[in-house]
Amino acid sequence: MKIFAVLAALTLPLALVACGGGDDVTNVSVQPPGTPSGINVDGEGIVTIEPDLATLNLGVEVRAASADEALVLANGAFDNLSQVLTDQGVAEEDIQTTGISIQPEYNFDGDPPTIIGFIASNTVNVMVRDLDSTGDVIDGVTSAAGDATRINQITFEREDDAEAISQARDLAVEDARQKAESLADGAGIALGDLVSITDVSFSEPPPTPFNLEAAASSAGDDGRVATPVSPGTLEVRVSVAAVYDIAD
Known part of the structure; x- marks a missing residue:
């Protein structure tokens, strides 16, 4: 006669343990309710822009x-x-x-x-x-x-960075798909359809500060210089989380 016991832990999935007459023990992991099934990946897109x-x-x-x-x-x-x-x-x-x-x-x-x-x-x-x-x-x-x-x-x-945000989002989606394909290939399974995708975070480029003290230190004896200003570049980052089915 087989006896079944369910072991639960706060931070671990439920485990179903089957005990037979011998020494063999089989553990079957059960995903917590609400956990998406399939291949879960994230993706990031980065676009470099010039300030205006x-x-x-x-x-x-x-x-x-x-x-x-x-x-x-x-x-x-x-x-x-x-x-x-x-x-x-x-x-x-x-x-x-x-x-x-x-x-x-x-x-x-x-x-x-x-x-x-x-x-x-x-x-x-x-x-x-x-x-x-x-x-x-x-x-x-x-x-x-x-x-x-x-x-x-x-x-x-950058006063209007909407286009850069859109480009970064497209890159993030493509990055997520490439990761899912790589995981599927490595596991020897076929990648199915996209089940869900979420825009996890959008990082608008923070204003880039300019070192005024460095400019002042280059002044001549009269304290007057043509103030150098270098705008540099900014990065727009978008991250997504995606879930793909595993094809039959």
């Missing part, structure tokens, strides 16, 4: 004895900066304020600390659509605002 948009985070920062004086000086420096942006062909809708601040500056040597002045700043994001003019924009705003200039970051991106 630079975003500068820049502004002005000044110090003065009073808050009112600091604000007046900051507004004047920012007006000069804004005029350069206009002269460089930057559209008004491509300039967005990201921060305006007036804060006291303290001397912490005493107890209690004393206010010794005020710091006023005005920061904006500027989209430069003509990448060739990015260096000129940086040089222009620095000359216009002088020591009040603050250039915090520059990043590069």
Whole structure:
């Protein structure tokens, strides 16, 4: 008489164990409910694109004895900066304020600390659509605002990457199929129809930062250089998960 026992574990498939009169034991794996049957594969597609948009985070920062004086000086420096942006062909809708601040500056040597002045700043994001003019924009705003200039970051991106995403998705699907065919060939079975496919993840290329400190370190004795700007390239990645039938 054969005795059947079902062994269960939280992290393992159910196992059906058949015990006979001898020493032979047969283990039969049972897939958990909902597990897709067939050949399960993933695929990835990568497309390299060139950026066509630079975003500068820049502004002005000044110090003065009073808050009112600091604000007046900051507004004047920012007006000069804004005029350069206009002269460089930057559209008004491509300039967005990201921060305006007036804060006291303290001397912490005493107890209690004393206010010794005020710091006023005005920061904006500027989209430069003509990448060739990015260096000129940086040089222009620095000359216009002088020591009040603050250039915090520059990043590069692709404004319309829909075509690149579509291409990467096609490559990911093809990659998944090739993997499924390879597995089927290796196992000596025939690949069946595609049962399901899921877009697992889409990785939009993050803005590529530019090292402003490296550019500044190449300045001459007068501190003035033609700012070098290298947009580089971006990668669009798409991943898919696919399930194929095993043909009869």
